[in-house]
Amino acid sequence: MKRAYTDIPEGQMHYRFEGEGEPVLLLHMAVASSDEFTRVMHFLSKRYRAIALDCLGFGDSDPAPREYQIIDHARTVISFMDSLGIKKANIVGQFFGAEIAVELAVNWPERVNKLVLAGAEFWEDSQAVDLKEPTNFTTTVEIKPDGSHLLEWWRRACLWGDYPLEILEERFVEYVKAGPRGEEAHWAGGAYNSKHRLPLITRPTLILDATGFPLHSRSPVVQRLIPNSKLTSIENGPMYCDRAMPKEYAGAILDFLS
Amino acid sequence: MKRAYTNIPEGQMHYRFEGEGEPILLLHMAVASSDEFSRVKHFLSPKYCAIALDFLGAGDSDPSPYEYKVLDHARTVISFMDSLKIKKAIIVGHLLGGHIAAEVAINWPERVDRLILAGPGSFEESGTTNVDKPNDFIKQVEIKADGSHLLEWWRRASLLGDYFLDILEERAIEYVKAGPRGEEAHWTGTSYNVMPRLPLITCPTLVLDATYYLFHYQAKTVKSLIPNSKLTTIENGPMYLDRAMPKEFAEAIINFLSASAE
Numbered sequence: 001m002k003r004a005y006t007d008i009p010e011g012q013m014h015y016r017f018e019g020e021g022e023p024v025l026l027l028h029m030a031v032a033s034s035d036e037f038t039r040v041m042h043f044l045s046k047r048y049r050a051i052a053l054d055c056l057g058f059g060d061s062d063p064a065p066r067e068y069q070i071i072d073h074a075r076t077v078i079s080f081m082d083s084l085g086i087k088k089a090n091i092v093g094q095f096f097g098a099e100i101a102v103e104l105a106v107n108w109p110e111r112v113n114k115l116v117l118a119g120a121e122f123w124e125d126s127q128a129v130d131l132k133e134p135t136n137f138t139t140t141v142e143i144k145p146d147g148s149h150l151l152e153w154w155r156r157a158c159l160w161g162d163y164p165l166e167i168l169e170e171r172f173v174e175y176v177k178a179g180p181r182g183e184e185a186h187w188a189g190g191a192y193n194s195k196h197r198l199p200l201i202t203r204p205t206l207i208l209d210a211t212g213f214p215l216h217s218r219s220p221v222v223q224r225l226i227p228n229s230k231l232t233s234i235e236n237g238p239m240y241c242d243r244a245m246p247k248e249y250a251g252a253i254l255d256f257l258s
Numbered sequence: 259m260k261r262a263y264t265n266i267p268e269g270q271m272h273y274r275f276e277g278e279g280e281p282i283l284l285l286h287m288a289v290a291s292s293d294e295f296s297r298v299k300h301f302l303s304p305k306y307c308a309i310a311l312d313f314l315g316a317g318d319s320d321p322s323p324y325e326y327k328v329l330d331h332a333r334t335v336i337s338f339m340d341s342l343k344i345k346k347a348i349i350v351g352h353l354l355g356g357h358i359a360a361e362v363a364i365n366w367p368e369r370v371d372r373l374i375l376a377g378p379g380s381f382e383e384s385g386t387t388n389v390d391k392p393n394d395f396i397k398q399v400e401i402k403a404d405g406s407h408l409l410e411w412w413r414r415a416s417l418l419g420d421y422f423l424d425i426l427e428e429r430a431i432e433y434v435k436a437g438p439r440g441e442e443a444h445w446t447g448t449s450y451n452v453m454p455r456l457p458l459i460t461c462p463t464l465v466l467d468a469t470y471y472l473f474h475y476q477a478k479t480v481k482s483l484i485p486n487s488k489l490t491t492i493e494n495g496p497m498y499l500d501r502a503m504p505k506e507f508a509e510a511i512i513n514f515l516s517a518s519a520e
Contacts, residue, residue: 002270004263143426150411173434176430179427
Protein backbone atom coordinates (compact mmCIF):
# COMPACT_ATOMS: atom_id res chain seq x y z
CA MET A 1 0.00 0.00 0.00
CA LYS A 2 1.17 3.47 -0.89
CA ARG A 3 0.12 6.93 0.28
CA ALA A 4 -0.05 10.11 -1.81
CA TYR A 5 -1.56 13.56 -2.13
CA THR A 6 -3.57 15.12 -4.91
CA ASP A 7 -4.80 18.70 -5.40
CA ILE A 8 -8.46 19.72 -5.45
CA PRO A 9 -9.74 23.32 -5.42
CA GLU A 10 -9.92 23.42 -1.59
CA GLY A 11 -6.38 22.11 -1.05
CA GLN A 12 -4.64 18.76 -0.75
CA MET A 13 -6.41 15.44 -0.34
CA HIS A 14 -4.49 12.50 1.05
CA TYR A 15 -5.17 8.97 -0.13
CA ARG A 16 -3.97 5.38 0.10
CA PHE A 17 -3.89 3.04 -2.88
CA GLU A 18 -3.06 -0.54 -3.74
CA GLY A 19 -3.55 -2.80 -6.77
CA GLU A 20 -4.40 -2.31 -10.40
CA GLY A 21 -7.50 -2.58 -12.55
CA GLU A 22 -10.99 -1.16 -12.29
CA PRO A 23 -11.05 1.45 -9.52
CA VAL A 24 -12.84 0.86 -6.20
CA LEU A 25 -13.06 4.08 -4.23
CA LEU A 26 -13.53 3.70 -0.45
CA LEU A 27 -15.15 6.41 1.69
CA HIS A 28 -14.59 6.31 5.44
CA MET A 29 -16.94 6.78 8.39
CA ALA A 30 -17.21 9.93 10.55
CA VAL A 31 -14.07 11.11 12.38
CA ALA A 32 -12.09 8.37 10.68
CA SER A 33 -9.78 8.20 7.66
CA SER A 34 -8.58 6.08 4.74
CA ASP A 35 -6.64 4.10 7.34
CA GLU A 36 -9.81 2.19 8.25
CA PHE A 37 -9.66 0.38 4.89
CA THR A 38 -5.99 -0.61 5.01
CA ARG A 39 -6.80 -4.25 5.80
CA VAL A 40 -9.75 -4.41 3.39
CA MET A 41 -7.64 -2.95 0.57
CA HIS A 42 -5.21 -5.81 0.97
CA PHE A 43 -7.98 -8.19 -0.18
CA LEU A 44 -9.53 -5.92 -2.82
CA SER A 45 -6.18 -5.11 -4.44
CA LYS A 46 -5.77 -8.62 -5.82
CA ARG A 47 -8.40 -7.79 -8.44
CA TYR A 48 -9.02 -4.04 -8.26
CA ARG A 49 -7.31 -0.69 -7.98
CA ALA A 50 -8.38 0.09 -4.40
CA ILE A 51 -8.23 3.76 -3.45
CA ALA A 52 -9.22 5.18 -0.07
CA LEU A 53 -9.29 8.94 0.43
CA ASP A 54 -9.36 11.15 3.51
CA CYS A 55 -12.31 13.55 3.40
CA LEU A 56 -11.37 17.19 3.98
CA GLY A 57 -10.76 17.76 7.69
CA PHE A 58 -9.84 14.11 8.38
CA GLY A 59 -6.76 11.96 8.34
CA ASP A 60 -4.03 13.80 6.47
CA SER A 61 -6.15 15.89 4.12
CA ASP A 62 -6.36 19.66 4.46
CA PRO A 63 -9.19 21.03 6.62
CA ALA A 64 -12.48 21.98 5.01
CA PRO A 65 -12.76 25.75 4.52
CA ARG A 66 -16.02 25.72 6.51
CA GLU A 67 -18.36 23.16 8.11
CA TYR A 68 -19.01 20.80 5.22
CA GLN A 69 -22.30 18.99 4.69
CA ILE A 70 -22.68 15.60 3.00
CA ILE A 71 -23.20 17.18 -0.44
CA ASP A 72 -20.03 19.28 -0.05
CA HIS A 73 -18.01 16.16 0.72
CA ALA A 74 -19.61 14.43 -2.27
CA ARG A 75 -18.44 17.30 -4.47
CA THR A 76 -14.87 16.89 -3.17
CA VAL A 77 -15.00 13.21 -4.14
CA ILE A 78 -15.80 14.27 -7.72
CA SER A 79 -12.90 16.78 -7.57
CA PHE A 80 -10.71 13.95 -6.29
CA MET A 81 -11.74 11.64 -9.15
CA ASP A 82 -11.14 14.48 -11.64
CA SER A 83 -7.67 15.13 -10.24
CA LEU A 84 -6.71 11.46 -10.67
CA GLY A 85 -8.37 11.21 -14.11
CA ILE A 86 -10.89 8.61 -12.88
CA LYS A 87 -14.03 8.85 -15.03
CA LYS A 88 -16.05 6.16 -13.28
CA ALA A 89 -15.51 4.08 -10.16
CA ASN A 90 -17.13 1.50 -7.94
CA ILE A 91 -17.85 3.33 -4.71
CA VAL A 92 -17.83 1.81 -1.22
CA GLY A 93 -19.02 3.99 1.65
CA GLN A 94 -19.09 3.17 5.36
CA PHE A 95 -21.68 5.05 7.53
CA PHE A 96 -20.86 8.77 6.96
CA GLY A 97 -19.03 7.60 3.82
CA ALA A 98 -22.19 5.75 2.72
CA GLU A 99 -24.18 8.97 2.94
CA ILE A 100 -21.59 10.68 0.74
CA ALA A 101 -21.74 7.69 -1.62
CA VAL A 102 -25.54 8.00 -1.87
CA GLU A 103 -25.22 11.65 -2.93
CA LEU A 104 -22.53 10.74 -5.46
CA ALA A 105 -24.78 8.12 -7.03
CA VAL A 106 -27.81 10.43 -7.03
CA ASN A 107 -26.08 13.56 -8.38
CA TRP A 108 -23.34 12.08 -10.57
CA PRO A 109 -24.66 8.66 -11.68
CA GLU A 110 -22.36 8.75 -14.72
CA ARG A 111 -19.33 8.67 -12.35
CA VAL A 112 -20.52 5.66 -10.38
CA ASN A 113 -20.34 2.10 -11.61
CA LYS A 114 -21.56 -0.01 -8.71
CA LEU A 115 -22.35 1.15 -5.23
CA VAL A 116 -21.70 -0.53 -1.87
CA LEU A 117 -23.36 1.07 1.14
CA ALA A 118 -22.15 -0.20 4.50
CA GLY A 119 -24.37 0.99 7.33
CA ALA A 120 -26.46 3.31 5.16
CA GLU A 121 -29.31 3.21 7.66
CA PHE A 122 -31.10 6.47 8.16
CA TRP A 123 -32.42 7.82 11.42
CA GLU A 124 -36.09 8.03 12.22
CA ASP A 125 -36.95 10.33 15.10
CA SER A 126 -37.92 7.34 17.21
CA GLN A 127 -34.62 5.59 16.49
CA ALA A 128 -32.36 7.99 18.33
CA VAL A 129 -32.99 6.04 21.53
CA ASP A 130 -31.30 3.01 19.97
CA LEU A 131 -27.93 4.44 20.98
CA LYS A 132 -26.63 4.85 24.47
CA GLU A 133 -26.25 8.56 25.21
CA PRO A 134 -26.42 9.57 21.58
CA THR A 135 -25.37 13.18 22.14
CA ASN A 136 -22.38 12.14 24.17
CA PHE A 137 -20.09 11.42 21.24
CA THR A 138 -20.82 14.38 19.01
CA THR A 139 -20.08 17.42 21.18
CA THR A 140 -16.93 19.42 20.38
CA VAL A 141 -13.82 18.32 22.27
CA GLU A 142 -11.64 21.31 23.12
CA ILE A 143 -7.91 20.96 23.69
CA LYS A 144 -7.16 21.26 27.41
CA PRO A 145 -3.84 22.09 29.13
CA ASP A 146 -4.08 18.94 31.27
CA GLY A 147 -4.41 16.67 28.22
CA SER A 148 -7.82 15.38 29.32
CA HIS A 149 -9.17 15.86 25.76
CA LEU A 150 -6.99 12.91 24.74
CA LEU A 151 -8.82 10.67 27.21
CA GLU A 152 -12.18 11.89 25.90
CA TRP A 153 -11.10 10.98 22.33
CA TRP A 154 -9.90 7.63 23.63
CA ARG A 155 -13.30 7.09 25.30
CA ARG A 156 -15.09 7.85 22.04
CA ALA A 157 -12.77 5.51 20.14
CA CYS A 158 -13.65 2.73 22.62
CA LEU A 159 -17.40 3.33 22.59
CA TRP A 160 -18.44 0.89 19.88
CA GLY A 161 -17.50 -2.56 21.00
CA ASP A 162 -14.54 -4.64 22.04
CA TYR A 163 -11.61 -4.47 19.69
CA PRO A 164 -7.92 -5.31 19.85
CA LEU A 165 -5.85 -2.41 21.22
CA GLU A 166 -4.28 -1.68 17.84
CA ILE A 167 -7.70 -0.91 16.34
CA LEU A 168 -8.57 1.38 19.25
CA GLU A 169 -5.26 3.18 18.82
CA GLU A 170 -5.94 3.62 15.09
CA ARG A 171 -9.35 5.10 15.87
CA PHE A 172 -7.82 7.35 18.48
CA VAL A 173 -5.18 8.61 16.02
CA GLU A 174 -8.04 9.52 13.70
CA TYR A 175 -9.71 11.55 16.45
CA VAL A 176 -6.44 13.34 17.21
CA LYS A 177 -5.80 14.13 13.54
CA ALA A 178 -9.32 15.46 13.04
CA GLY A 179 -8.88 17.62 16.16
CA PRO A 180 -11.52 19.88 17.73
CA ARG A 181 -13.38 20.23 14.41
CA GLY A 182 -13.68 16.46 14.00
CA GLU A 183 -17.25 16.21 15.22
CA GLU A 184 -18.40 18.27 12.22
CA ALA A 185 -18.57 14.89 10.47
CA HIS A 186 -21.13 13.57 12.95
CA TRP A 187 -23.09 16.80 12.65
CA ALA A 188 -23.08 16.53 8.85
CA GLY A 189 -24.33 12.94 9.20
CA GLY A 190 -26.96 13.96 11.73
CA ALA A 191 -28.23 16.76 9.49
CA TYR A 192 -28.62 14.38 6.58
CA ASN A 193 -31.50 11.99 6.04
CA SER A 194 -31.04 9.50 3.24
CA LYS A 195 -34.64 8.27 3.38
CA HIS A 196 -35.85 10.34 0.45
CA ARG A 197 -32.58 10.04 -1.46
CA LEU A 198 -32.28 6.25 -1.53
CA PRO A 199 -35.13 5.74 -4.07
CA LEU A 200 -33.27 8.05 -6.49
CA ILE A 201 -30.29 5.68 -6.78
CA THR A 202 -30.11 4.03 -10.20
CA ARG A 203 -26.82 2.16 -9.93
CA PRO A 204 -26.65 -1.50 -8.87
CA THR A 205 -26.27 -1.32 -5.10
CA LEU A 206 -25.18 -3.65 -2.31
CA ILE A 207 -26.39 -2.94 1.21
CA LEU A 208 -23.49 -4.29 3.23
CA ASP A 209 -24.86 -4.87 6.68
CA ALA A 210 -23.39 -6.38 9.84
CA THR A 211 -25.37 -7.68 12.77
CA GLY A 212 -23.47 -5.37 15.13
CA PHE A 213 -24.21 -2.18 13.18
CA PRO A 214 -26.27 0.18 15.38
CA LEU A 215 -29.25 0.24 13.01
CA HIS A 216 -28.86 -3.33 11.75
CA SER A 217 -32.57 -4.03 12.19
CA ARG A 218 -33.40 -1.30 9.66
CA SER A 219 -31.29 -2.64 6.79
CA PRO A 220 -34.21 -4.48 5.04
CA VAL A 221 -36.08 -1.15 4.98
CA VAL A 222 -33.08 0.51 3.34
CA GLN A 223 -32.81 -2.29 0.83
CA ARG A 224 -36.48 -1.98 -0.19
CA LEU A 225 -36.04 1.75 -0.86
CA ILE A 226 -33.26 1.26 -3.41
CA PRO A 227 -34.58 -0.05 -6.76
CA ASN A 228 -31.73 -2.28 -7.93
CA SER A 229 -30.22 -3.52 -4.69
CA LYS A 230 -29.08 -6.55 -2.74
CA LEU A 231 -28.57 -7.06 0.97
CA THR A 232 -25.74 -8.99 2.63
CA SER A 233 -25.37 -9.23 6.41
CA ILE A 234 -22.11 -10.21 8.06
CA GLU A 235 -22.87 -12.34 11.09
CA ASN A 236 -21.34 -10.96 14.30
CA GLY A 237 -19.84 -8.08 12.34
CA PRO A 238 -19.18 -5.15 14.69
CA MET A 239 -19.35 -1.40 14.07
CA TYR A 240 -15.71 -1.30 12.89
CA CYS A 241 -16.42 -4.29 10.67
CA ASP A 242 -13.93 -3.23 7.98
CA ARG A 243 -11.12 -3.14 10.53
CA ALA A 244 -12.16 -6.15 12.61
CA MET A 245 -13.38 -8.51 9.83
CA PRO A 246 -11.63 -7.25 6.68
CA LYS A 247 -11.74 -10.60 4.88
CA GLU A 248 -15.50 -10.97 5.26
CA TYR A 249 -16.04 -7.30 4.42
CA ALA A 250 -13.90 -7.48 1.29
CA GLY A 251 -15.41 -10.86 0.37
CA ALA A 252 -18.92 -9.39 0.34
CA ILE A 253 -17.74 -6.53 -1.90
CA LEU A 254 -15.87 -8.84 -4.28
CA ASP A 255 -18.86 -11.22 -4.58
CA PHE A 256 -21.15 -8.32 -5.41
CA LEU A 257 -18.82 -6.65 -7.92
CA SER A 258 -18.30 -9.86 -9.87
CA MET B 259 2.79 24.69 2.05
CA LYS B 260 2.24 21.35 0.38
CA ARG B 261 2.70 17.79 1.55
CA ALA B 262 3.90 14.83 -0.50
CA TYR B 263 5.47 11.39 -0.45
CA THR B 264 8.56 10.06 -2.14
CA ASN B 265 9.97 6.54 -2.36
CA ILE B 266 13.26 5.42 -0.83
CA PRO B 267 14.48 1.80 -0.60
CA GLU B 268 12.89 1.31 2.87
CA GLY B 269 9.47 2.66 1.84
CA GLN B 270 7.71 5.99 1.66
CA MET B 271 9.01 9.21 3.17
CA HIS B 272 6.57 12.04 3.80
CA TYR B 273 7.64 15.67 3.44
CA ARG B 274 6.34 19.24 3.46
CA PHE B 275 7.62 21.88 1.07
CA GLU B 276 7.16 25.55 0.29
CA GLY B 277 8.85 28.12 -1.96
CA GLU B 278 11.23 27.99 -4.89
CA GLY B 279 14.96 28.41 -5.29
CA GLU B 280 17.97 26.86 -3.64
CA PRO B 281 16.85 23.90 -1.49
CA ILE B 282 17.00 24.07 2.31
CA LEU B 283 16.41 20.68 3.86
CA LEU B 284 15.07 20.76 7.43
CA LEU B 285 15.66 17.80 9.78
CA HIS B 286 13.48 17.50 12.87
CA MET B 287 14.22 16.68 16.52
CA ALA B 288 13.50 13.35 18.28
CA VAL B 289 9.89 12.08 18.36
CA ALA B 290 8.83 15.03 16.20
CA SER B 291 8.15 15.54 12.48
CA SER B 292 8.36 17.95 9.54
CA ASP B 293 5.43 19.75 11.16
CA GLU B 294 7.81 21.46 13.59
CA PHE B 295 9.15 23.62 10.76
CA SER B 296 5.79 24.71 9.31
CA ARG B 297 6.08 28.23 10.78
CA VAL B 298 9.81 28.55 9.98
CA LYS B 299 9.23 27.52 6.36
CA HIS B 300 6.86 30.42 5.95
CA PHE B 301 9.81 32.79 6.54
CA LEU B 302 12.32 30.81 4.47
CA SER B 303 10.09 30.23 1.45
CA PRO B 304 10.26 33.76 -0.05
CA LYS B 305 13.92 33.10 -0.90
CA TYR B 306 14.39 29.34 -0.76
CA CYS B 307 12.73 26.04 -1.50
CA ALA B 308 12.20 24.86 2.08
CA ILE B 309 11.72 21.10 2.41
CA ALA B 310 11.10 19.31 5.71
CA LEU B 311 11.03 15.52 5.80
CA ASP B 312 9.75 13.02 8.34
CA PHE B 313 12.40 10.51 9.35
CA LEU B 314 11.41 6.87 9.05
CA GLY B 315 9.23 6.02 12.06
CA ALA B 316 8.19 9.64 12.64
CA GLY B 317 5.31 11.78 11.40
CA ASP B 318 3.76 10.22 8.32
CA SER B 319 6.75 8.33 6.96
CA ASP B 320 6.87 4.54 6.98
CA PRO B 321 8.44 2.89 10.04
CA SER B 322 12.12 2.02 9.91
CA PRO B 323 12.73 -1.71 9.38
CA TYR B 324 14.73 -1.90 12.64
CA GLU B 325 15.99 0.49 15.34
CA TYR B 326 17.80 3.11 13.30
CA LYS B 327 20.95 4.86 14.46
CA VAL B 328 22.05 8.38 13.53
CA LEU B 329 24.06 7.11 10.55
CA ASP B 330 21.10 5.04 9.26
CA HIS B 331 18.89 8.13 9.30
CA ALA B 332 21.66 10.12 7.58
CA ARG B 333 21.64 7.51 4.81
CA THR B 334 17.86 7.91 4.38
CA VAL B 335 18.42 11.67 3.96
CA ILE B 336 20.70 10.90 1.00
CA SER B 337 18.09 8.45 -0.40
CA PHE B 338 15.50 11.19 0.01
CA MET B 339 17.67 13.73 -1.84
CA ASP B 340 18.33 11.17 -4.59
CA SER B 341 14.62 10.48 -5.00
CA LEU B 342 13.91 14.21 -5.41
CA LYS B 343 17.03 14.66 -7.59
CA ILE B 344 18.53 17.19 -5.19
CA LYS B 345 22.29 17.11 -5.77
CA LYS B 346 23.25 19.55 -3.05
CA ALA B 347 21.31 21.33 -0.32
CA ILE B 348 21.63 23.63 2.63
CA ILE B 349 20.85 21.42 5.62
CA VAL B 350 19.27 22.58 8.88
CA GLY B 351 19.10 20.08 11.72
CA HIS B 352 17.34 20.60 15.05
CA LEU B 353 18.69 18.67 18.08
CA LEU B 354 18.66 14.97 16.93
CA GLY B 355 18.18 16.33 13.38
CA GLY B 356 21.41 18.31 13.90
CA HIS B 357 23.32 15.13 14.70
CA ILE B 358 21.94 13.49 11.58
CA ALA B 359 22.81 16.62 9.57
CA ALA B 360 26.38 16.47 10.93
CA GLU B 361 26.73 12.86 9.72
CA VAL B 362 25.35 13.81 6.30
CA ALA B 363 27.94 16.62 6.07
CA ILE B 364 30.81 14.36 7.22
CA ASN B 365 30.00 11.33 5.05
CA TRP B 366 28.57 13.04 1.96
CA PRO B 367 30.26 16.47 1.94
CA GLU B 368 29.54 16.86 -1.79
CA ARG B 369 25.78 16.86 -1.02
CA VAL B 370 25.88 19.63 1.59
CA ASP B 371 26.28 23.26 0.64
CA ARG B 372 26.12 24.79 4.11
CA LEU B 373 25.09 23.45 7.47
CA ILE B 374 22.99 24.84 10.32
CA LEU B 375 23.08 22.87 13.56
CA ALA B 376 20.43 24.02 16.01
CA GLY B 377 21.03 22.95 19.61
CA PRO B 378 23.74 20.33 19.09
CA GLY B 379 25.46 18.83 22.10
CA SER B 380 26.23 15.58 23.75
CA PHE B 381 24.74 13.56 26.59
CA GLU B 382 28.20 12.02 26.93
CA GLU B 383 29.40 15.26 28.56
CA SER B 384 28.79 15.86 32.25
CA GLY B 385 25.70 17.94 31.58
CA THR B 386 23.11 15.17 31.74
CA THR B 387 22.01 16.47 35.10
CA ASN B 388 20.70 19.63 33.46
CA VAL B 389 17.47 17.85 32.66
CA ASP B 390 15.03 17.02 35.42
CA LYS B 391 14.73 13.24 35.58
CA PRO B 392 16.48 12.64 32.28
CA ASN B 393 15.37 9.01 31.97
CA ASP B 394 11.82 10.00 32.51
CA PHE B 395 11.11 10.98 28.94
CA ILE B 396 12.87 8.28 26.97
CA LYS B 397 11.34 5.09 28.37
CA GLN B 398 9.11 3.16 26.02
CA VAL B 399 5.40 4.00 26.28
CA GLU B 400 3.14 0.99 25.74
CA ILE B 401 -0.44 1.38 24.56
CA LYS B 402 -2.83 0.72 27.46
CA ALA B 403 -6.50 -0.18 27.34
CA ASP B 404 -7.41 2.67 29.72
CA GLY B 405 -5.75 5.28 27.49
CA SER B 406 -3.24 6.26 30.20
CA HIS B 407 -0.41 6.16 27.63
CA LEU B 408 -1.97 9.29 26.10
CA LEU B 409 -1.50 11.29 29.29
CA GLU B 410 2.10 10.11 29.44
CA TRP B 411 2.67 11.37 25.86
CA TRP B 412 0.95 14.62 26.77
CA ARG B 413 3.23 14.93 29.83
CA ARG B 414 6.32 14.43 27.67
CA ALA B 415 5.05 16.96 25.12
CA SER B 416 4.61 19.49 27.96
CA LEU B 417 7.93 18.74 29.69
CA LEU B 418 10.32 21.13 28.01
CA GLY B 419 9.00 24.63 28.65
CA ASP B 420 5.83 26.69 28.60
CA TYR B 421 4.19 26.79 25.20
CA PHE B 422 0.87 27.71 23.70
CA LEU B 423 -1.69 24.89 23.64
CA ASP B 424 -1.53 24.60 19.85
CA ILE B 425 2.19 23.82 20.09
CA LEU B 426 1.64 21.23 22.84
CA GLU B 427 -1.10 19.60 20.76
CA GLU B 428 1.23 19.48 17.73
CA ARG B 429 3.86 17.79 19.90
CA ALA B 430 1.29 15.34 21.31
CA ILE B 431 0.21 14.40 17.78
CA GLU B 432 3.85 13.68 16.95
CA TYR B 433 4.12 11.39 19.96
CA VAL B 434 0.89 9.63 18.97
CA LYS B 435 2.03 9.19 15.35
CA ALA B 436 5.44 7.84 16.37
CA GLY B 437 3.69 5.39 18.72
CA PRO B 438 5.38 2.91 21.07
CA ARG B 439 8.54 2.83 18.92
CA GLY B 440 8.87 6.62 19.08
CA GLU B 441 11.47 6.67 21.82
CA GLU B 442 13.92 4.87 19.56
CA ALA B 443 14.75 8.38 18.36
CA HIS B 444 15.89 9.43 21.84
CA TRP B 445 17.86 6.19 22.25
CA THR B 446 19.53 6.92 18.92
CA GLY B 447 20.42 10.37 20.22
CA THR B 448 21.78 9.25 23.58
CA SER B 449 23.92 6.48 22.06
CA TYR B 450 25.63 8.97 19.77
CA ASN B 451 28.36 11.43 20.67
CA VAL B 452 28.59 14.29 18.22
CA MET B 453 31.67 15.90 19.83
CA PRO B 454 34.46 13.80 18.23
CA ARG B 455 32.67 14.08 14.87
CA LEU B 456 32.45 17.88 14.76
CA PRO B 457 36.08 18.53 13.61
CA LEU B 458 35.35 16.44 10.49
CA ILE B 459 32.77 18.93 9.20
CA THR B 460 34.27 20.89 6.32
CA CYS B 461 31.43 23.09 5.02
CA PRO B 462 30.54 26.52 6.44
CA THR B 463 28.44 25.88 9.54
CA LEU B 464 26.19 27.92 11.79
CA VAL B 465 25.73 26.74 15.37
CA LEU B 466 22.26 28.04 16.15
CA ASP B 467 21.91 28.19 19.90
CA ALA B 468 19.15 29.34 22.28
CA THR B 469 19.51 30.14 25.95
CA TYR B 470 17.03 27.42 27.03
CA TYR B 471 18.38 24.64 24.83
CA LEU B 472 19.40 21.60 26.84
CA PHE B 473 22.95 21.91 25.49
CA HIS B 474 23.17 25.71 25.59
CA TYR B 475 26.17 25.49 27.92
CA GLN B 476 28.01 23.37 25.32
CA ALA B 477 27.43 25.78 22.41
CA LYS B 478 30.84 27.49 22.57
CA THR B 479 32.63 24.14 22.75
CA VAL B 480 30.64 22.88 19.76
CA LYS B 481 31.51 26.02 17.80
CA SER B 482 35.22 25.71 18.64
CA LEU B 483 35.28 22.11 17.38
CA ILE B 484 33.88 22.93 13.91
CA PRO B 485 36.59 24.46 11.70
CA ASN B 486 34.56 26.90 9.60
CA SER B 487 31.76 27.91 11.95
CA LYS B 488 29.82 30.76 13.49
CA LEU B 489 27.70 30.87 16.62
CA THR B 490 24.38 32.69 17.06
CA THR B 491 22.49 32.54 20.34
CA ILE B 492 18.81 33.47 20.53
CA GLU B 493 18.03 35.06 23.88
CA ASN B 494 15.18 33.39 25.80
CA GLY B 495 14.79 30.83 23.05
CA PRO B 496 13.14 27.65 24.39
CA MET B 497 13.62 23.99 23.37
CA TYR B 498 10.89 24.18 20.74
CA LEU B 499 12.60 27.28 19.36
CA ASP B 500 11.48 26.75 15.76
CA ARG B 501 7.83 26.49 16.79
CA ALA B 502 7.81 29.22 19.44
CA MET B 503 10.12 31.78 17.74
CA PRO B 504 9.99 30.90 14.04
CA LYS B 505 10.89 34.39 12.83
CA GLU B 506 14.07 34.55 14.93
CA PHE B 507 14.96 30.97 13.96
CA ALA B 508 14.51 31.70 10.25
CA GLU B 509 16.27 35.07 10.39
CA ALA B 510 19.35 33.54 12.01
CA ILE B 511 19.46 31.03 9.14
CA ILE B 512 18.90 33.65 6.43
CA ASN B 513 21.51 36.02 7.91
CA PHE B 514 24.07 33.24 8.02
CA LEU B 515 23.29 32.16 4.46
CA SER B 516 23.58 35.71 3.07
CA ALA B 517 26.80 36.36 5.01
CA SER B 518 28.39 33.09 3.86
CA ALA B 519 27.26 33.42 0.21
CA GLU B 520 30.17 33.63 -2.22
